[in-house]
Amino acid sequence: MERAYRLVHGLVGIVLEWKQATDDQRQWLIVVRNFDHAQHLAVRFLAELARRAASDSRIDVVIQTDRDTSAMASFPPDMKAIPRDVQLSVITSPPIDAATAEVIAASDDTVLELHFPRLLQYYRDRQNSFAAAQLALRVLAVYNRRGYYHEAKSLLPTILPHFDLLVDGDQSKRMNSVSEINSCLVASGDGEQALRTVRALTDQYITEPHLLANINYIFAMHHLRYLDAKDTESAEHCLLLAKDYLRTLDDHPTAGEHAFLKAFIDNGLAFLRIRQKRHQEAFDLCRLAYESVTHDLGESRHLLHRSVLQYNMAQVHVMLGQLEEALECYRAAIAMDPFYAEYHAESGSILEQLGRDADAIDQYTQALEYSPPYPGVYLRKATCHARREEWQDALTCSGICLELTPDQPELHAARAEIFAELGQTDAALAEYDRAIAMTDDSVAMRVNRAVLHYNNGAYEQALADMDEVIARDSQNPNHYENRAAIYQAIDRQDLHQRDLSMAEHFKEAA
Template sequence: MNWRNDLPSHPLSSGERVLVLEAEPGSERREALAGWLERARGGQALFSQQLDCDFSQGGVWAGVAELLGALLPRIRAVAPALLVSHDTELTAILPQLRETTRPRHQSLVELSADQELFQLHALRRADRLVHGAIELLAGFRAADTARGPWVLVCEHFDRAGDLARRFFRELVRRRGEHLDLTLLVAVDPGMGDATCTELSGAGRVSGVRLSLAPQAQAPMSAEVQRANAHAARELEHRVQGKPDAVEASLASLIQLWEQSTEPENAPRWRTEGLRLCVRQGYYEDALRYGEPLVLALDALCDREPKARWDILGKFCACLSITGRGERAARLLEEEVVAKSDDPALLARAFQTLAVYHLRYLPRRDVRAAEQCVQRAAEAVSRLAPSTDEARTLSIVNNNALALVRLHEGRPDEALRICQASLVILDEHFGPQGRPLQRAALMLRLAELFLFMGAHDEALAHYSAAIAIDPSQSEYYGLRGVAAFKAGRFVEAEADFRQALALSPPHAEIGVNLGQCYRAMERAEDALRVYSFALELEPRNVLALVGRAQVHELLGQPERACADYDAVLLLKPDDAPVLANRAVLHYEAGRLHASVADLDRAISLASDTPEFYQNRAVVLSDLGRRAEALADLSAYLRLRPDAEDRAEVEAKLAALLDAPGQ
């Protein structure tokens, strides 16, 4: 990266999409950014905006919310239908809109009270909101008759949350050219190189380093701190009893209290930030709220088990979901198992640890998971058995034990355990009680039936979960996969399409729908949805392989080869893809390239008979008959009952009889 020492004087003429400015924060940097933006406006920019992306100032969607808020009046005037089709994304990013707009599709995860929340959003749900907001802007630009470049200045980009950074990165990558967008991001000293690397996949990045004098931060006076405490109280009073207003004001509440005479009031709102992020599936950003709380856990919770779990349970869930299972397990051991004797708290900790041993730790340990389930059961036995808490924890423990039995290869016993949990639900909470817990149990039963090959029963239980929560996109996706595995492609297609209709753009469902269309021999439809998935996730290997195979079906070998090339950049050791590309090289007359791919494929999967058979064909064409003979012999050795054995033996005889052998 070559760094310049001045901002370009004509920000719209270079054709660059991303400019990273590294400089000391403060008034001089703000003036430089304002001057650059003013020159952009003078250069006939259609839309220009300076945005503050600082998480501490604006929360999870800092910068993004400001951008959408600025454009909202124009979108409402030009393309009001977009406000309906993108209501999920808009109300997530701008919670104040919920006063007048309710999303058309809300699942029970959004609507259930905290004590009834037995499921969390999928990890990629937040990505869908990002892509949905980008689709909103693209749709607005297509509908708007005014034309001209867009220029955005993102101040404090290095202090932005995970989702905000992802939004601007994906906006440039997916729609930078369509919007004729130039993005200037300002970061603190030392953050320039990392930011350039982060944004390099979005478009061409240039860097500028300005030598600005550090701006001394004067200590905050007691008078200002008292004023902040007063402002915090007033804000609390205004948002009291208004959950959407609380969410919109959360960053201000935390900052005001932290910079006041009463900073001990800030953790309450940090806890609320953690809670909201977990509910909404913003797991990376939730960690920013939770980290200071966990560091001060003993002081904040003292001997309050519920308060401890409210923080630690949510924080560890975010750690495990985002691939930090080892730290999550260590925290539970150190902060609950080692410090608490509360039976409910211990039960939850051991149940969670059991799942970690099966799903989130580097090495699966079924025995350790079973021991955790046993210790959780011991803790539950110390509770009064007739309480809702004891019954709920018993059901959760049963689910964990069923997972253990499944991993032990005992699905029948896992099924019996889950059915016993269903009896507890029916007897103590009624057929309509605990809907999310019931839906989760239906999903586990469906998973078990699917594992056992009982497709009809699996589909019936997925349908039962859908009946409980008909707006949950994930359920339709899961039932679609089960229908696909059962060969019921029309039903699978309907479920995948419904999953897409209930959710902002969803790459995984797009891939599954592509697989379905390919099985139905609807190549053009498969090509369309694979390409849709790859626009969202260019590194999605399954979509690349699927699209390559569709290109082959459509007689487009060079496009297929390009997709296989992309897969092998991501997974150089994918033997089937190497073999597939080898066939394309052979058909194009690139025999040496074909042999090279097959050599590599065989080195990776030496027990795959077809690889030897294919290489024998290429080697024979190259005149390397002895090697071709060896490969055909290897094919027959690996597949002694091959249907084409007579044909292969005839080829062997022909090679042996050929001149020069």
């Protein structure tokens, strides 16, 4: 899901850079028809485009909606709205014919993703609900791989009425489809519905031991991760039952086909052991699972899945404080899947903990190269640059992070400190203004802003900040000493002495 959100920011960036590249000084107006039917990522894209374009890009986003004024209050302030009854020219895609429908249906996932809405509408127009369900199930799997979980979930009303016919008595197909449905539900935050749906679609239908093992693994993950009420005892019962089902296949000719299932069940058990604070057992389970898969399948096969097992081992090493060992696991994972940005980002975090900021910056740079805009990594990279006193790089990275994720008062405050270090007082004050507007109760930020105002000779503004600070934190002697200095600067000796006395009083009380 996070990667899908980063894709949204990448698309917004394309639009903004396109506008800039055309050197078109005119105002652009983007009108969104049928906004009330937009799905999760489309709404997020339009909101982020409206927000990021609002400052200086000369792009307005206008949505056409039937929603009332109270509902509109939840939309970003930069997004404008017009009623649905306003007449607009309508752009429609022409309906497809039978030959085109056949071509789209036979296409690979990339072509299908581009054109499936027209194909879905083609089936619906002909009241062929089964063909629509077949298509929706296929697209659901594509969307899950992309991280478009809410969009995948929206296909379930088309799929579920025909589910039994779609799997046609094939237990493996049923299990694979149930796993896909479970994935989109839990990833979109609906664990309770996911568990109900899995039970309804598998109870009394699944009898093969390896599939029962898979179901119990899914149940365990619900109890450990996805349900509001976590239940480690039920999770352990399900995981041990899953291992028992697989153990019945040890002498079966198909035993080797279930190597990954066994490995991920053991990794699930390792996750449980971590929750139980049995960290060494967790690591041993991860290590043995990886060694078993590698032995059964070879060093050069299934690199993607095996890199995930290395990642799991790295996570346990971190929990045990074994940072160098964790780095080795990440290096192994990167060797198998070198373009997975998260491995580089996690490596950078460990390098930071080891005090190796230059190496961390290298890893963060790789993560940014292999990912759409990645706000968390920009933040970590900015922090590393700041520790190395590479102020301009720190400002650049933190500025990008704030453009992507604006509600970060502490980051504005950090940027203020950098500007103050560079002697750019006005820029520092502007950053403190933004930070304090977001978190009005911050005493430290107001104190720092007061110091800047004082050094700038703006005594009234400094005094206003310190008055507010003392109103919020009235027993700190340092605040009175700071305000006393301001009173002295404006030649109010009576108030200067009063605050010095108050400072002494609270020092004695402490």
